Amino acid sequence: MRVGIVGGGIVGLFTSYYLLRRGVNVTIIDTDPAGGRASENNAGFIVSTASKPRLSLSLLARAVLGFQAPVRVSLARLVRNARWFLKVSRSYGYGDDIIAKIARRSLDLYIEFLSSEGIDVDLVRGVISAFKKWEDAVMLAKSIGGRVLDERDLRDHGYIGLGGGVYVEEDLSINPLKLYWGLRKRVEDLGARVVIDEVRRIRVDEKGVVVIVGKGSTEHDYIVISAGSRCGEICRSIGYNPMVEPARGIVILHRTKRAGLISSPALLEDYGVAVAQHGSELLRVTGFFELIGHRVKIDRRLTGWLIGIARKHVKNYGEAEPYTVRMGFRPCSADLLPVIGRIPSYKNIYIATGLCRLGITMAPIAGKIVSSMILGESPPMDQEILSAISPARFGGRKVQAL
Numbered sequence: 001m002r003v004g005i006v007g008g009g010i011v012g013l014f015t016s017y018y019l020l021r022r023g024v025n026v027t028i029i030d031t032d033p034a035g036g037r038a039s040e041n042n043a044g045f046i047v048s049t050a051s052k053p054r055l056s057l058s059l060l061a062r063a064v065l066g067f068q069a070p071v072r073v074s075l076a077r078l079v080r081n082a083r084w085f086l087k088v089s090r091s092y093g094y095g096d097d098i099i100a101k102i103a104r105r106s107l108d109l110y111i112e113f114l115s116s117e118g119i120d121v122d123l124v125r126g127v128i129s130a131f132k133k134w135e136d137a138v139m140l141a142k143s144i145g146g147r148v149l150d151e152r153d154l155r156d157h158g159y160i161g162l163g164g165g166v167y168v169e170e171d172l173s174i175n176p177l178k179l180y181w182g183l184r185k186r187v188e189d190l191g192a193r194v195v196i197d198e199v200r201r202i203r204v205d206e207k208g209v210v211v212i213v214g215k216g217s218t219e220h221d222y223i224v225i226s227a228g229s230r231c232g233e234i235c236r237s238i239g240y241n242p243m244v245e246p247a248r249g250i251v252i253l254h255r256t257k258r259a260g261l262i263s264s265p266a267l268l269e270d271y272g273v274a275v276a277q278h279g280s281e282l283l284r285v286t287g288f289f290e291l292i293g294h295r296v297k298i299d300r301r302l303t304g305w306l307i308g309i310a311r312k313h314v315k316n317y318g319e320a321e322p323y324t325v326r327m328g329f330r331p332c333s334a335d336l337l338p339v340i341g342r343i344p345s346y347k348n349i350y351i352a353t354g355l356c357r358l359g360i361t362m363a364p365i366a367g368k369i370v371s372s373m374i375l376g377e378s379p380p381m382d383q384e385i386l387s388a389i390s391p392a393r394f395g396g397r398k399v400q401a402l
């Protein structure tokens with residue numbers, strides 16, 4: 001069986017990994033973008049306790065009008081993709097339980113994967129959700145569990161100016177660059193062929209699925225479209241719209257000279273800013289959820305704001321020196337739930353995207369689900385959840401299937 005993976009981000013790589021381990025012939029087609037991909041430029045938290053972003057209509061309206069950190073919305077984007085914004089606001093309050101179940105299952109797969117493959121990802125166990133107000137931490141702990149921390153505990157972990165936090169021991173933090181390139185090497189060692197080119201179109205004919213790239217084409221029995229925030233453009237040629245909108249996030253990498261500037265990574269919940277240290281050399285500060293299309297220019301006000309938050313709340317921030325700013329585009333569907341499964345009307349075209357702000361966390365389970373479907377096995381997830389994340393919820397044109 002020949003499977004083409006269109007887009008080799010973390011989702012495409014985990015899908016390849018599970019297929020290769022079953023002896024499938026896998027070709028990954030990816031542009032290898034110079035500026036990196038979301039799977040390299042993110043906070044690196046693997047969390048079973050997270051929820052969907054809270055994008056109510058009033059928050060979106062405030063975000064258009066001004067600076068509503070961490071969410072920013074451009075008016076041009078809102079007008080251009082009004083249907084997505086309307087659907088997303090209507091999905092407010094729906095699906096957190098689905099996300100929690102998927103994330104929980106994925107965390108187990110990570111533990112299995114990391115212990116069996118032995119890839120060094122600068123793994124840290126335990127993640128803090130920190131708040132300015134202690135009461136907010138208590139409220140969160142009531143819904144997700146975890147240990148409540150007070151101001152003094154947070155100071156011991158390396159954070160100041162915060163009233164309370166929740167420490168969840170089972171959540172993990174990794175260095176996303178090490179995870180991405182470690183997994184990429186592993187799938188290549190397992191026999192994946194990697195084609196560096198841009199996918200332009202997809203066609204189905206009697207030979208299978210033909211993927212048209214810049215310099216020719218490749219043929220497959222099945223394909224998985226896992227091109228992150230670019231899935232919509234790729235799916236256009238087959239008449240399907242996964243309704244995926246990019247949400248830009250910003251990453252500032254800092255050089256450090258010693259380990260332990262912070263003793264646990266934290267999400268500073270009031271700002272949506274994440275702080276993590278990898279080994280003794282790297283501090284990562286990430287933030288923003290910008291619905292502004294695939295814009296690549298970064299306003300200095302944004303980096304200044306992120307640095308300001310880190311300086312205010314990381315006790316030893318003075319020992320870190322920012323050296324590069326990167327960005328990633330989270331692939332967000334119109335109900336902020338994943339889009340995983342077979343594309344309606346096609347027997348041999350699958351999609352795995354829409355993992356939004358939890359794509360690192362949920363990539364193993366996304367890969368496991370879609371690989372099981374291709375192998376004709378039952379996916380390791382309840383039918384109810386598979387229906388909630390099915391590509392069929394966004395329709396699809398009636399096309400003659402192979």
Ligand SMILES: Cc1cc2nc3c(=O)[nH]c(=O)nc-3n(C[C@H](O)[C@H](O)[C@H](O)COP(=O)(O)OP(=O)(O)OC[C@H]3O[C@@H](n4cnc5c(N)ncnc54)[C@H](O)[C@@H]3O)c2cc1C
Nearest residue numbers: 007009010011039042043045199228249328358359360361
């Ligand atoms: C700032 C930030 C912080 C985040 N923090 C976390 C976190 O702490 N925890 C968490 O779980 N998630 C986090 N995320 C979300 C996570 O990074 C993403 O959901 C995830 O990386 C998406 O993976 P992907 O494989 O779907 O997409 P991508 O990583 O975007 O990969 C898509 C791939 O498709 C390729 N591609 C696109 N178009 C084409 C084409 N036409 N032809 C060929 N190839 C193509 C690209 O080159 C790319 O390699 C964060 C994201 C950001 C931006």
